Amino acid sequence: MVLIALFAGTFGAVQVAKRYHHQQKRVPNWDVVHYHIDGWSGFDSRFDPIYGADPSDASLLRVYQQAAEPPVIVYVGFFGDLAAILDVHTPEICYPSEGWQILHSGKSTAGSFRGQKIQARQILADKSGNRRLVVWWYNAGSRPIETRIRYIYAMLAMATVTGRTDGSIVRLETPVDAKGEATAEARIAEFRRRLLPELDKALPQ
Numbered sequence: 001m002v003l004i005a006l007f008a009g010t011f012g013a014v015q016v017a018k019r020y021h022h023q024q025k026r027v028p029n030w031d032v033v034h035y036h037i038d039g040w041s042g043f044d045s046r047f048d049p050i051y052g053a054d055p056s057d058a059s060l061l062r063v064y065q066q067a068a069e070p071p072v073i074v075y076v077g078f079f080g081d082l083a084a085i086l087d088v089h090t091p092e093i094c095y096p097s098e099g100w101q102i103l104h105s106g107k108s109t110a111g112s113f114r115g116q117k118i119q120a121r122q123i124l125a126d127k128s129g130n131r132r133l134v135v136w137w138y139n140a141g142s143r144p145i146e147t148r149i150r151y152i153y154a155m156l157a158m159a160t161v162t163g164r165t166d167g168s169i170v171r172l173e174t175p176v177d178a179k180g181e182a183t184a185e186a187r188i189a190e191f192r193r194r195l196l197p198e199l200d201k202a203l204p205q
Contacts, residue, residue, distance in 0.1 A: 026166050026204035028078045030060045033198045040064045040191060045073070055079075055089050056169075060202070064191060070184075072191045075171040076199065082140055082167030091123055091134050091171065100125040100132075108135050108185075113196055118144040124181060133184040135192075136171040139203065168203055 035042045042064040047054040054061075056077030065071040079085055096102060103124045110120035120137040138145050141164045172192060176184045 025080070026164070028058055028060075028076075028168070028202050028204060030058075030076075030202055032201040033060060033062070035062075037064070037198065038194045040066045040072075040194065042074075047075075055085060066191075069187065070175045070177055072188060073173040074195065075173075076168055076203075077171075078168045078203070079166060081165045082138065089169065090121075091125075091136055092121070095123065095125045095134070100127045103131075110135065110137060110189075110192060111196060113139070113144050114200060116144050124176065131176040132173050133176050133181060133188065134171065134173045135188050136169060138167060138169050140167045141204075166204065170199065 042062045045061050045063050047059070047061055054077065057080050058078045060074065060076040062074045063071045064074060077089070092102065092105060103126055105121065105123040108120040108122040110118035112118060118137050120135050122133070122135045125132045125134060145167075172188050172195075174184050174187050
């Protein structure tokens with residue numbers, strides 16, 4: 001009976017969310033994300049086929065670099081219906097499907113976004129000796145979330161009240177060179193601190 005009630009409630013929430021969704025459509029504004037951010041210079045790039053196809057409704061893909069240091073690759077994918085991809089479009093699945101080996105994974109504290117603490121995921125991936133550190137998190141509406149099933153229900157509740165089903169994934173990636181993984185982590189952390197105010201302007205409130 002509990003499961004039936006849960007499924008019925010979920011179905012009802014989805015229907016309400018769909019009705020509101022058409023009235024509450026939001027889109028990102030990538031034009032406000034600067035190409036030069038506090039000593040970091042960026043250029044636009046195309047979605048690399050080594051990651052598969054880009055499933056987002058709208059995305060920002062930009063490569064930033066500071067001096068002669070390795071770059072930080074920024075991907076922000078915006079989705080009108082985040083629940084449809086929440087546990088599918090994740091680097092933990094996408095990278096292995098494209099031939100990358102995940103050497104280890106874990107959590108990463110990634111600062112805060114719009115007053116909410118970011119709990120990000122992190123992997124170290126390897127492909128033919130090419131190692132990448134990848135850090136990512138999701139935003140449901142304007143709230144950072146972790147990629148766990150319970151947040152789907154929290155998001156459905158949000159959609160029922162506000163009409164929002166949109167969200168985004170923010171992924172930061174950098175090569176791991178001879179200086180090691182700790183240096184790569186510090187590089188991402190330093191750039192992320194500068195990027196978050198730009199995303200605050202770009203992503204729908």
